[in-house]
Amino acid sequence: MKEMLNIALPKGRLGEKVYAMFEQAGFPCPSIKENNRKLIFENQEAGVRYFWVKPSDVAIYVERGAADIGVAGKDILLEYRPQVYELLDLDIGKCRMAVAAPAGFRDDPNRTLRVATKFSRIARDYYAGQGRDIDIIHLNGSIEIAPILGLSDVIVDIVETGTTLKENNLEVTETVVPISARLIANKASFKFKNEPIEKILQQMAVLTER
Ligand code: PRP
Numbered sequence: 738m739k740e741m742l743n744i745a746l747p748k749g750r751l752g753e754k755v756y757a758m759f760e761q762a763g764f765p766c767p768s769i770k771e772n773n774r775k776l777i778f779e780n781q782e783a784g785v786r787y788f789w790v791k792p793s794d795v796a797i798y799v800e801r802g803a804a805d806i807g808v809a810g811k812d813i814l815l816e817y818r819p820q821v822y823e824l825l826d827l828d829i830g831k832c833r834m835a836v837a838a839p840a841g842f843r844d845d846p847n848r849t850l851r852v853a854t855k856f857s858r859i860a861r862d863y864y865a866g867q868g869r870d871i872d873i874i875h876l877n878g879s880i881e882i883a884p885i886l887g888l889s890d891v892i893v894d895i896v897e898t899g900t901t902l903k904e905n906n907l908e909v910t911e912t913v914v915p916i917s918a919r920l921i922a923n924k925a926s927f928k929f930k931n932e933p934i935e936k937i938l939q940q941m942a943v944l945t946e947r
Contacts, residue, residue: 739784742933745799745807747792751830751918755808756787758827762940764933784933796821796921805926806934811916812895816856821921824938828945830918832897834859836911839884842891844910853883854893863893863913881905 744759746752756769766780766787779786790798790807796819798804806824812834814823834856844850846869853874854860864871874889881901883889895916896902896909920941922934 739781740930741779741781741784741786742806742930742937743804744785744787745790745795745804746787747795747808747810747918748789749792751792751808751810752789754829755827755918758829758941758944759785759787759937761944762937764937799921799923802923802925804923805930806920806922806937808918809921811914811919812856812859814919814921815914816858818858819921820924822924822927823919823921824934825920825941825945827918827920827941830916832895832916834893834913834916835896835909836863836891836893836913837881837896837902837907838891838910840906840908842884842910844890850891851889852891852893853880853889855880856893859913860893881907 746755764783764785766778766783766785769778769787777786777788792810793813795807795809796813796817799807799821800819808827810830850869850871851874852860852871853876855876857873857875860873874883876883880892880894882905883892884907885905893913902908920938927934
């Protein structure tokens with residue numbers, strides 16, 4: 738029997754686009770479009786098995802080899818530094834990591850800056866690079882309300898359209914790093930299942946150049 742390539746897809750907004758790219762790259766799996774709550778789909782003929790996982794978990798599956806390849810945001814790769822190969826910038830899921838503060842906020846460099854974020858390492862690295870003394874307040878979601886309630890001075894979070902910030906009277910003060918979706922591979926799989934992975938990589942590279 739043909740060896741299957743296991744592919745972790747990020748469940749949600751980005752997932753459909755990501756699957757469409759794999760399909761165009763020559764690795765279709767029609768059953769994935771059936772509207773049900775199944776999480777694993779395979780097409781033996783094409784040699785692929787797809788599974789939907791939480792976007793922030795894709796890198797864990799790939800790092801540990803439960804998935805041979807997958808698609809993860811650069812934010813996750815920077816924050817968790819998984820031991821995987823980053824093969825390609827897919828040029829989708831584009832947004833940026835930014836510092837945001839209540840409108841009119843003025844930073845006082847003599848005080849420790851209180852930073853609320855889900856991305857503690859990214860925030861720590863960014864401010865270390867500036868030599869700015871900070872206090873990280875690690876939160877798991879709804880980061881935008883932290884400065885409103887006085888829990889923090891600023892936030893470091895993902896900004897896509899800017900709507901969430903606007904509706905909470907916050908504004909971007911600095912861009913930390915641009916973010917987009919990346920094709921990643923397990924290191925051993927890249928060696929032992931190189932042929933199908935290379936094929937996907939080549940085809941996807943063509944798609945992103947269009
Ligand atoms: C992200 C981020 C912001 C929002 C920004 O959350 O944390 O809340 O998107 O998007 P916008 O600039 O288009 O308003 P996401 O929906 O990815 O999930 P989360 O709440 O789990 O962080």
